[in-house]
Amino acid sequence: MVRPRVPETDEGIQDAFDVKLYDQMQRRLRDKGWMETSDIISSGINCGHALEVGPGPGYLGLEWLKQTDNTRLSALEISQEMIDIASKNAREYHMQDRVAYTMGDACKIPFEDNSFDHAFSNGSLHEWADPHVVFNEIFRVLRPGGRYFVSDMRRDINFFVRCFLYLAVKPRVMRSGLKTSLRAAYTKTEIQEILGSTRIEPSVVISSPIGIKITGEKH
Numbered sequence: 001m002v003r004p005r006v007p008e009t010d011e012g013i014q015d016a017f018d019v020k021l022y023d024q025m026q027r028r029l030r031d032k033g034w035m036e037t038s039d040i041i042s043s044g045i046n047c048g049h050a051l052e053v054g055p056g057p058g059y060l061g062l063e064w065l066k067q068t069d070n071t072r073l074s075a076l077e078i079s080q081e082m083i084d085i086a087s088k089n090a091r092e093y094h095m096q097d098r099v100a101y102t103m104g105d106a107c108k109i110p111f112e113d114n115s116f117d118h119a120f121s122n123g124s125l126h127e128w129a130d131p132h133v134v135f136n137e138i139f140r141v142l143r144p145g146g147r148y149f150v151s152d153m154r155r156d157i158n159f160f161v162r163c164f165l166y167l168a169v170k171p172r173v174m175r176s177g178l179k180t181s182l183r184a185a186y187t188k189t190e191i192q193e194i195l196g197s198t199r200i201e202p203s204v205v206i207s208s209p210i211g212i213k214i215t216g217e218k219h
Contacts, residue, residue, distance in 0.1 A: 048117030054124025
């Protein structure tokens with residue numbers, strides 16, 4: 001039996017100390033090759049101007065820029081502390097001319113209709129205050145033919161997978177955050193029901209042992 005969902009904060013990580021710890025955790029995931037950059041690229045998001053929702057410290061988007069040619073990225077982040085560290089990381093990548101970080105809420109994306117060739121997000125879906133609204137907003141700012149990729153953990157993962165994830169999280173102080181994020185995550189069925197009442201349908205929803213991947217194209 002799957003436990004009821006327990007919503008997490010929709011304000012992101014605001015505290016400077018927690019942001020630094022989250023940056024350490026994400027940098028470790030990058031160094032181990034555990035980011036979903038290749039999945040994003042293989043989904044068809046490999047060119048043009050992309051929007052990233054919830055970039056955190058920026059590694060996923062920066063790796064996407066690094067592995068694609070003549071691309072640009074606009075990243076929407078709700079935490080100014082996170083934007084500050086993502087901007088520092090962009091300078092480390094020498095990508096500051098190809099990425100722009102904007103502070104804002106995904107429920108009201110501050111860009112015009114048909115602004116982006118593609119859009120992607122990883123690990124922020126469970127924090128969206130209203131996923132129906134955010135999916136509609138992503139649809140709005142995409143150009144016709146634009147592809148989207150949204151991935152996150154799933155609440156109904158196997159007990160042993162849950163234990164593996166818990167032990168893999170470092171610094172260890174971040175493990176409590178993993179627990180709350182998993183409690184706030186969605187199941188595949190819940191996501192399909194949400195998507196069914198948005199403009200972004202039809203989508204392909206794939207579940208893996210760890211999470212959920214949502215892909216599609218704006219027609």
